[in-house]
Amino acid sequence: MTARSALPGSHAPTLDLGGRTALVTGAAGGIGRACALRLAAAGAKVRAVDRDAAGLEALAEQGRDLAGTVEAHVLDLTDLDDAERAAAGTDVLVNNAGLQLVCPIEEFPPDVFHTVLTVMLEAPFRLIRGALPHMYGQGWGRIVNVSSVHGLRASAYKSAYVAAKHGLEGLSKTAALEGAPHGVTSNCVNPAYVRTPLVEKQLADQARAHDIPEERVLAEVLLQDSALKRLIEPEEVAEAVAYLCGPHASFVTGTSLVLDGGWTAH
Numbered sequence: 001m002t003a004r005s006a007l008p009g010s011h012a013p014t015l016d017l018g019g020r021t022a023l024v025t026g027a028a029g030g031i032g033r034a035c036a037l038r039l040a041a042a043g044a045k046v047r048a049v050d051r052d053a054a055g056l057e058a059l060a061e062q063g064r065d066l067a068g069t070v071e072a073h074v075l076d077l078t079d080l081d082d083a084e085r086a087a088a089g090t091d092v093l094v095n096n097a098g099l100q101l102v103c104p105i106e107e108f109p110p111d112v113f114h115t116v117l118t119v120m121l122e123a124p125f126r127l128i129r130g131a132l133p134h135m136y137g138q139g140w141g142r143i144v145n146v147s148s149v150h151g152l153r154a155s156a157y158k159s160a161y162v163a164a165k166h167g168l169e170g171l172s173k174t175a176a177l178e179g180a181p182h183g184v185t186s187n188c189v190n191p192a193y194v195r196t197p198l199v200e201k202q203l204a205d206q207a208r209a210h211d212i213p214e215e216r217v218l219a220e221v222l223l224q225d226s227a228l229k230r231l232i233e234p235e236e237v238a239e240a241v242a243y244l245c246g247p248h249a250s251f252v253t254g255t256s257l258v259l260d261g262g263w264t265a266h
């Protein structure tokens with residue numbers, strides 16, 4: 001038998017990202033904001049990326065007294081060259097930015113399909129591409145891709161989103177295989193419905209697509225397949241992201257950490 005684990009102590013050590021730079025996309029919004037604050041609380045220097053300048057400003061203010069720092073970086077991820085450049089020098093990359101349109105395929109606007117795929121699949125590819133040289137150079141890196149239960153299951157009327165998330169799962173696994181010899185892990189986290197603006201904004205679209213009143217959408221559409229009948233909070237997702245960046249997850253790569261209240265147990 002080889003030497004025992006080099007982990008510090010038998011209990012979960014506190015996540016310490018002091019001296020590490022973390023880039024979080026979509027950081028002005030629900031899950032991204034929670035991830036940025038969680039990683040900054042662990043001491044990281046967080047580069048918070050979003051196209052929403054006001055949201056980033058509010059985040060930077062909120063992160064003022066944490067162990068690490070939160071630095072706002074206003075960027076539209078459809079500018080793929082800028083996205084790749086922004087990722088240079090990061091130790092931890094959280095690909096989180098996303099958008100949603102609920103609409104049947106035959107009515108789905110092709111330009112929106114293209115934008116969803118650009119922001120949620122092509123931009124993560126370019127960000128990973130930009131981050132890897134530094135990660136490989138130092139022999140350590142953590143890539144966490146915020147996928148979804150929709151990276152593993154489809155739902156009607158979400159063609160672009162489901163296609164992007166299934167693609168992200170494949171990208172994440174490929175990055176895991178290529179990164180392993182260089183000390184770089186790549187994983188997905190896969191929440192079911194999270195209490196964020198992205199979900200609030202789709203209630204009306206879901207009502208229209210399913211032809212039911214908006215007040216029935218939560219119980220009859222969003223939580224229908226979940227054994228646990230509640231939304232998950234952004235902070236719970238951020239904690240899963242933090243785990244994947246911590247010392248006890250160094251052997252976890254190429255996988256998907258599912259936080260779906262039992263949805264995929266069906």
Ligand SMILES: NC(=O)c1ccc[n+]([C@@H]2O[C@H](COP(=O)([O-])OP(=O)(O)OC[C@H]3O[C@@H](n4cnc5c(N)ncnc54)[C@H](O)[C@@H]3O)[C@@H](O)[C@H]2O)c1
Nearest residue numbers: 026028029030031051076077096097098148193194196198
């Ligand atoms: N909310 C949910 O129920 C849920 C469930 C599973 C997975 N997710 C995933 O979690 C991630 C975050 O979702 P959320 O619910 O926090 O959404 P949100 O709408 O609250 O935040 C998304 C953020 O992405 C940013 N963004 C969108 N397009 C951008 C672009 N072109 N350039 C830069 N920034 C851009 C938005 O400005 C926003 O701040 C997404 O990838 C989403 O698919 C969400």
